[in-house]
Amino acid sequence: MKERGLRERKKADTRAALVTATLRLAIDQGWENVTVEAIAAAANVSYRTFFNHFSAKEEALLFPAGADQPRLSARLRAQPAGTGVLAAARAALHEDVTVLESDPAALRDWITVVAGIPALLPRLVEIGAADEREVAVAIAERTGQDAGxxxxxxxxxxxxxxxxxxxxxxxxxxxxxxPLTALLDESLDALAAGLPEPGH
Incomplete structure (x- = not known):
């Protein structure tokens, strides 16, 4: 068990090094100039090791935790039964945001880089649409409705x-x-209040 835990920790450290290298190279050299070879070299791992964690450089940028990691829908399902949908969604989103907020400088860099790469827009739209569908199904399960x-x-x-x-x-x-969590709560509070017009 201890050896397995050590392996998992080493795997997580390698993934984190690859993610950091991808973002840093994108900032320093421009995304179009970033190669998998350069990412692996910057992270001090082999070219093959990169593909043990990610399928492409885009995945290393857009899915730093891994494309197979639990999404918002899974965290929403994990909220206690009987919790209102909005309250459950808030708690699930807070889990995501709290992790991201632990390294605000990296998050700012990530947003800057991603926003500056028009070629990633179709993939971002695809990811967003898939996530929305999954979240809709999770909401339907909590409300006894049909997502379709x-x-x-x-x-x-x-x-x-x-x-x-x-x-x-x-x-x-x-x-x-x-704080990101405060801005998120402001948005969710406005939604819960019916999105009242400013000044009303």
Whole structure:
């Protein structure tokens, strides 16, 4: 068990080194000039080792925890039964945001890099749409509805996705002056209140 834990920790450290190298090279050299060979060299691992963790450089940038890691829908399902949907979604999103907020400088760099690569937009849209569908199914399970035919699950999933995008955009524009979790709560509070008009 101890040996297995050591292997897992070493694997996680290697993945983290590859992610850090990918982001740093994108900043220093421009994304179009980043190669898998350069990433592996910067992380001090072999070319083959890179592909033990990621299928391509885009995956190393967009899925730093790994494409097979639990998504928001899984964290939503893990919330206690009987918790309201919005409260469960807030708790699930807080889990994600708290991890990201632990390294704000890296998060700012990541947003800057990704926003500056138009070629990644189709992949980002694809990821967002897939995540929304999964979250809609999780919401439907909690509400006893059908994600394909009922309004609420799909609409709430889309609104949550938009709230997260706006939250990250505001946080980046404000250079992290306000904690990410606080901005997220502000967005979710506004949604829970019915999105009242400013001044009302």
């Amino acid at each position: 035919t009922d309004l609420y699950p799909g609409l709430l999933a889309a609104v949550l996705s938009a709230a997260v995008r706006v939250t990250f955009s505001r946080w980046h524009a404000q250079r992290g002056a306000v």
